[in-house]
Amino acid sequence: MDHPHRRLNPLTNEYILVSPHRIKRPWLGQTEPLQSINLPKYDPDCYLCPGNRRSNGEQNPSYNHTFTFENDFAAVLPPPLPSPPPPPHPFLTCQPIHGACDVVVFHPRHDLTLSDLPLHDIESVIDEWTRIYQMRGAEQGIKYVQIFENKGAMMGCSNPHPHAQIWSLSVVPTIAAVELESLIKYSLSHTRWRPCLLCEYAHVELKLQTRVVVLNQSWVAVVPWWATWPFELIVLPYRRHIPCLSDLDVAEKAALADIIARVSRCFDNLFSCSFPYSMGVHQQPIPAQNSTIDVAHIHLHFDPPLLRSATVRKFLVGFELMAEAQRDLTPEEAAVRLRSCSEGLPNVT
């Protein structure tokens, strides 16, 4: 694997070009400003801090754990929507979409990320994600609930106060739909039993260990074989098939909080900075009545943009926008570096 080669992402059916021989290329490109890490515990100008006013004039409560509100600039709106006019050509069809956009603030403290919060506070965040997933999923026409976090100015995040967004939609969005299609196809590939692509993948990685970064009693974090981002991670439950947040038992929820905390600290340690990333939870779409879409296997994607240090980012440009994802550092080397920043692989068997 020292030579250029391609790897297939079985979730998206897209290839990535890996160029391990090129890792010694000198860096001549842009560097980013280093983010300040001296944040106050409370910022009077932050629209997420307790007691402050948001741009629509509403005042945040003085909350103690999580705090959820509807985004004042939601990308989708509640129903009913006017039906779109008939298109002048099939190419120009507007597909209607409705839904809601919620913001989940993790904690009253302006300065505490998932690396810093006590485990029970991270469990409160997971509880809140689960509550919204169920509440929005019960609303009319909602088909998918997308939980994601944008962390760091490098990810375009305008506010460092730790929070996630949850967009609940009347459609299954493109990437979730593509992954789900791959899971369905894989499950149908064996007629006698119904294998899960991600259960199987987790087992393969646990056996080999080469790409495993963090492991606990229920979850594993690996740099996937097909990683696009230099230090991309996928976090999977590996002991049993788990479609969604609602299916987690108490121990699995505690273990999810644990692996989120350990992944975050591992990232922060890597370049000694508050590590920027986009995180997303992929899980079961909202099942229609009489339907059982239990083929989904819950997992978290962490896509961090950093490449060589806290100030050098990877750009998805040029060949990657026009042709195919590409990386120089192999996922195996990324895993070695991340493991050296983790708190050790516990011997869980």
Added chain:
Amino acid sequence: MDHPHRRLNPLTNEYILVSPHRIKRPWLGQTEPLQSINLPKYDPDCYLCPGNRRSNGEQNPSYNHTFTFENDFAAVLPPPLPSPPPPPHPFLTCQPIHGACDVVVFHPRHDLTLSDLPLHDIESVIDEWTRIYQMRGAEQGIKYVQIFENKGAMMGCSNPHPHAQIWSLSVVPTIAAVELESLIKYSLSHTRWRPCLLCEYAHVELKLQTRVVVLNQSWVAVVPWWATWPFELIVLPYRRHIPCLSDLDVAEKAALADIIARVSRCFDNLFSCSFPYSMGVHQQPIPAQNSTIDVAHIHLHFDPPLLRSATVRKFLVGFELMAEAQRDLTPEEAAVRLRSCSEGLPNVT
């Protein structure tokens, strides 16, 4: 179309979420440093300027038009490559790839972009692209020749001296393969004639004019119905079906140079800056012997990252990385703004 809706990209079969009501959202995010535009005509430290030495010690000739050399840090290598070891599991299969990476410098002048070059110099660039497409396409096992340009530090481009890269590969890369599959499917949708998706799309846009930005006697530049980037453009020949650069006649080549120049100036005018973008040429894969892959329709994608000004970029993060592309500004509004910066739509019929 004032309400949130989704649009389908028929080339990739992916949706984009459009949220036109959200365009008044205040901007609180990161801004980028404004790039200096006072570049010297010659920079003694530039590895692309005539007569200078590159990092491998080679000296550039004192060229007068274009200058092409093999990238000193190529992402792919020439054959033969060792065959990869048998994978421990089908998920972990390495696909071998070989090829070559060329750099095409547009002009000896360090400071002249495609906006500034006389048309005959842009024609020389197109001639050189065509020559490499044919030369590399004749090499053993090459299946695709991907021409692309990364312009501007915001696109991670480390050198402002105008140049493109050409990666010739023993595989058809992911995005070109997906687009090609859509073109083939569309062509097979009518059994009696073989319609071209992009010929048809160009005709629809020319009839409606709403998304057309620049037009000349052979080519049209439109903000596609499904644009992901705020001011994304697709440049298409609309008079006849043209699979690749080799098929352009003299007038079509001159018209391509013309529309590239006008698109570049239009971009630069929009925010009064040297507009950053990634550009890529999609065209016919290298046909195998006895094969006629003439279903491809040559087109150029321009993907610029700028959103509101020369210093505010769009980030592809969060929801977009995890779920689906999303935009606030509609493609129709983007086209209005771009048209106001162009040199007028000539009356070509």
